[in-house]
Amino acid sequence: xxxxxxxxxxxxxxxxxxxxxxxxxxxxxxxxxxxxxxxxxxxxxxxxxxxxxxxxxxxxxxxxxxxxxxxxxxxxxxxxxxxxxxxxxxxxxxxxxxxxxxxxxxxxxxxxxxxxxxxxxxxxxxxxxxxxxxxxxxxxxxxxxxxxxxxxxxxxxxxxxxxxxxxxxxxxxxxxxxxxxxxxxxxxxxxxxxxxxxxxxxxxxxxxxxxxxxxxxxxxxxxxxxxxxxxxxxxxxxxxxxxxxxxxxxxxxxxxxxxxxxxxxxxxxxxxxxxxxxxxxxxxxxxxxxxxxxxxxxxxxxxxxxxxxxxxxxxxxxxxxxxxxxxxxxxxxxxxxxxxxxxxxxxxxxxxxxxxxxxxxxxxxxxxxxxxxxxxxxxxxxxxxxxxxxxxxxxxx
Numbered sequence: 001x002x003x004x005x006x007x008x009x010x011x012x013x014x015x016x017x018x019x020x021x022x023x024x025x026x027x028x029x030x031x032x033x034x035x036x037x038x039x040x041x042x043x044x045x046x047x048x049x050x051x052x053x054x055x056x057x058x059x060x061x062x063x064x065x066x067x068x069x070x071x072x073x074x075x076x077x078x079x080x081x082x083x084x085x086x087x088x089x090x091x092x093x094x095x096x097x098x099x100x101x102x103x104x105x106x107x108x109x110x111x112x113x114x115x116x117x118x119x120x121x122x123x124x125x126x127x128x129x130x131x132x133x134x135x136x137x138x139x140x141x142x143x144x145x146x147x148x149x150x151x152x153x154x155x156x157x158x159x160x161x162x163x164x165x166x167x168x169x170x171x172x173x174x175x176x177x178x179x180x181x182x183x184x185x186x187x188x189x190x191x192x193x194x195x196x197x198x199x200x201x202x203x204x205x206x207x208x209x210x211x212x213x214x215x216x217x218x219x220x221x222x223x224x225x226x227x228x229x230x231x232x233x234x235x236x237x238x239x240x241x242x243x244x245x246x247x248x249x250x251x252x253x254x255x256x257x258x259x260x261x262x263x264x265x266x267x268x269x270x271x272x273x274x275x276x277x278x279x280x281x282x283x284x285x286x287x288x289x290x291x292x293x294x295x296x297x298x299x300x301x302x303x304x305x306x307x308x309x310x311x312x313x314x315x316x317x318x319x320x321x322x323x324x325x326x327x328x329x330x331x332x333x334x335x336x337x338x339x340x341x342x343x344x345x346x347x348x349x350x351x352x353x354x355x356x357x358x359x360x361x362x363x364x365x366x367x368x369x370x371x372x373x374x375x376x377x378x379x380x381x382x383x384x385x386x387x388x389x390x391x392x393x394x395x396x397x
Contacts, residue, residue, distance in 0.1 A: 003030065003031065003032050004030070004031045004032070004082050004083070005031070005032050005034070005080055005081055005082040005083075006026055006031045006032070006033050006034075006081075006082065006083055006085060006175065007033075007034055007035070007036065007077065007080075007081045007083070007084045007085065007109070007113075008022070008023060008026075008033055008034070008035045008036075008050075008054075008085055008087060009035075009036050009037070009084055009085065009086045009087070009106045009109060009110065010035065010036070010037040010038070010041040010045070010050070010087065010088070010106075011037075011038050011040065011041050011086065011088060011089060011090045011092070011093040011106060012038055012039075012040025012041045012043060012044065012090055012092075013041075013044070013088040013089075013090045013122050013123060013165075014044060014122075014156045015087075015088040015122040015164075015165035016037075016041050016044035016045045016088055017044055017045055018165060018168060019035075019045060019050065019087060019088075020045065020049055020050060020053045021168055022087065022168050022171060022172065023035070023050065023053045023054050024053055025168060025169075025172050026172060026175065027053075027054070027055075029172065029176065032056075033054045033056070034054060034056045034057075034058075034059075034077065034080065034081075035047075035050045035051070035054050035056070035058045035059070036058070036059035036060070036074070036077060036105045036106055036109055037050065037058060037059070037060055037105070037106070038061070038093070038104050038105065038106050039060070039061055039104065042060065047060055059073050059074070059077055059105050059109070060105060061104050061105050073105070074105055074108040074109040074112055075112050077109050077112075078109050078110075078112035078113035078114075081109075081113055081115060082115060082116075083115060083116045083117075083118060083175065083178065084109070084110060084113050084115065084116070084117045084118065085118045085120060085171075085175055086106070086110070086117070086118070086119050086120060087120035087122075087165075087171065088120060088121065088122035088123075088165055089119050089120055089121045089122070090121075090122075090123055091121075091123050091127045091128070091130070091133050093106065093107070094119070094121065094133060094136045094137065094140065095132070095133075095136050097110060097136075097140055097145070098135075098136035098137075098139040098140055116144075116146065116178060116180060117144060117145045117146065118145075118146050118148065118174065118175060118178060119137075119140060119145045119146065119147050119148065120148045120165065120166065120171055120174070121137075121147070121148075121150050121163075122150055122163065122164065122165035123150070123163050124155060124156075124157060124161075124163055125155065125161035125162050125163040127163070128150060128162060128163040129162070146178065148166060148170070148171065148174045148241070149166075149241045150162055150163045150164055150165065150166065151164045151165065151166045151167065151170075152164065166241075167238065169238040170238050170239075170240070170241075173220060173238050173239075173240060173381075174240060176381060177220050177221060177223075177224040177240065177381060178224060179224050179225055179385070181225075182225055182226030183225050183226065183388075183389065183392050184222055184225040184226045184227035184267075184388065184392060185225075185226035185227070186226070187222075187226075187227045187228070187266045187267060187392075188227065188228045188229075188230075188264055188265050188266050188267070189219070189222040189227040189228070189229045189230070189265065189266065189267045189268075189269070190229075190230050190232070190258070190261050190262065190264075190265035190267070190268045190269070191215050191218050191219040191222065191229065191230070191231050191232070191268075191269045191271060192215055192231075192232045192233065192254060192258060192269070192270050192271055192272035192274075192306075193212040193213075193214070193215020193216050193218075193219065193231060193232070193233040193234070193235060193237075193271050193272050194210055194211070194212030194215065194233045194234030194235040194272055194273070195207050195208040195209065195210030195211075195212070195234060195272070195273040195274075195275075196208075196234055196248075196249065196250055196251040196253075196254055196272065196273070196274050196275045197234065197249050197250060197275075198250055198251065198275050198277070198278035198279060198303075199250070199279070199282050200279050200282065200283065200287070200298065201282065201283040201284075201285065201286050201287045202283075202284070202285065202286055203286045204286075204287070206275060206277075206278070206279070207275070208273045208275065209273075209357040209358060210272070210273035210357060210358075211235065211357060211358035211359075212233055212234065212235030212237055212272075213237065213358070213359075213360075213380050214271050214323075214362055214380050214383075214384070215231070215233065215269070215271030215272060216231065216233065216235065216237045216238075216239060217380040217381045217383070217384040218269055218271055218384040218387065218388065219231040219233075219239060219243050220239055220240050220243060220381065220384070221381060221384035221385045221388050222267075222384075222388055223239075223240045223242040223243050224240065224385075225385070225388060225392075227267075228242075228244075229242065229243045229244065230243075230244045230246060230261050230265070231243050231244065231245050231246065232246045232248055232254060232257045232258055232261065232272070233245065233246070233247060233248070233272070234247070234248055234249055234254070234272070246261070250275075250278065251274045251275045251278060251303040251304065251306070252278070252303065252304070254272060254274060254306060255303070255304045255306050255309070258270075258306055258310065259309070262310060262313065265318065266317065266318060266319065266395075267318075267319045267321070267391055267395065268310055268314070268318065268319070268320045268321070269321045269322075269391075270306060270307045270310070270320075270321070270322040270323065271323050271347075272306075273323075273325065274303065274306055275303055276302065276303060277300035277301065277302055277303060278300065278301060278303055279298055279299070279300060279301075280299045280300065280301045281299070305341075307320070307322040307341045307343060308340065308341045308342070311341045311342030311343050312342060314342070319344050319345070319391055319394070319395045320341075320342075320343045320344050320345075321343060321344060321345035321346070321347060321387075321391060322337065322341055322343050322345075322346055322347070323346070323347045323348075323349065324337045324346050324347070324348045324349070325349055325350075325351045326348065326349075326350060326351065327350070327351060327352040328352070330348050330349075330350050330365065331348060331365060331367070331372065333348075334346045334348035334365065334367050335367060338367055338368070338369070344368065344394070345366060345367065345368050345390075345391065345394070346366075346367045346368075347364050347365075347366060347367075347387060348364060348365045348366075348367060349362055349363065349364045349365075350363070360379055360380065361377055361378060361379050361380065361383075362377070362378075362380050362383055363375065363376065363377035363378075364383065364387070366387070366390055368394065373390070375387075
């Protein structure tokens with residue numbers, strides 16, 4: 001796969017001090033990064049700092065001709081780019097872009113670039129909520145810019161409000177998950193993620209090793225593809241702002257949440273690792289060791305099979321997918337699950353020797369009543385896009 005060329009275009013806001021770490025994170029993820037910055041941005045972070053972390057020269061306002069005199073800097077930069085990220089995007093720069101101005105290296109580059117342009121605003125809440133700013137944002141959306149909404153939190157002014165730069169993990173996710181082809185526009189996607197926890201007493205619980213990364217990746221990928229997404233999860237992982245989160249803990253809570261959201265969903269993906277059993281009784285106090293016994297007896301009762309319930313309830317227009325995490329007989333066990341759960345798709349993955357759990361990559365086999373497709377071992381976000389593309393194609397038949 002071609003190494004992605006990411007341009008980080010920095011403008012003059014206090015949040016610019018966070019950009020060096022963002023660049024490091026993107027490079028660690030496999031991208032090549034080059035930077036352009038306005039004169040005002042240099043008051044918050046130096047070109048030398050960004051050149052050092054990006055391992056590339058930084059473009060600033062100046063003559064605009066490369067040392068070999070063959071290239072105009074902003075045009076050459078625009079030709080090199082795969083994606084341009086304006087971060088932080090100030091109200092001033094947003095206004096200039098909305099007016100089509102090209103009066104500095106950042107605005108010149110963006111006017112010369114016809115690829116994906118991702119806007120990451122950060123400013124005071126009153127500036128963000130100002131009607132003029134919102135009109136400028138709407139105009140940019142109409143001309144091909146994609147917006148990452150600012151976060152709520154503590155601002156430089158010393159109070160909490162909207163306008164804060166999103167967490168760097170969310171910005172990186174926004175960049176990595178961007179897709180121009182919104183194949184799930186108009187679809188409502190419901191995803192579950194994470195391992196459930198079954199309480200024994202105030203100190204102890206029964207759980208499993210699921211990290212929630214695969215389910216969360218599916219939710220983020222679905223949102224990036226244009227879907228309205230609800231994620232029912234036991235974990236707290238970075239998600240795109242468009243993903244609606246419903247936090248749960250136990251299998252019973254997850255069953256209730258999935259049932260509540262099920263009727264409104266077009267695509268349902270059970271990626272959570274749900275406990276098959278829970279303690280019949282939960283102690284209100286910590287269970288103490290007994291001096292005359294070296295064992296502890298726990299009586300477990302079966303939890304609701306959420307995937308089977310959803311499979312029974314689905315209508316002709318709904319598509320239900322589930323995961324089968326197996327240590328042996330992967331395909332055979334997954335085929336059995338496909339039949340017993342009345343699912344449209346089972347995504348089978350081997351978890352022997354710790355594979356799959358809390359890992360950045362996964363390798364799965366897609367099983368329907370008529371197809372068996374093995375997908376390559378790859379990072380979970382890329383894998384999520386492949387799974388969702390397959391589901392979209394199957395549902396469109």
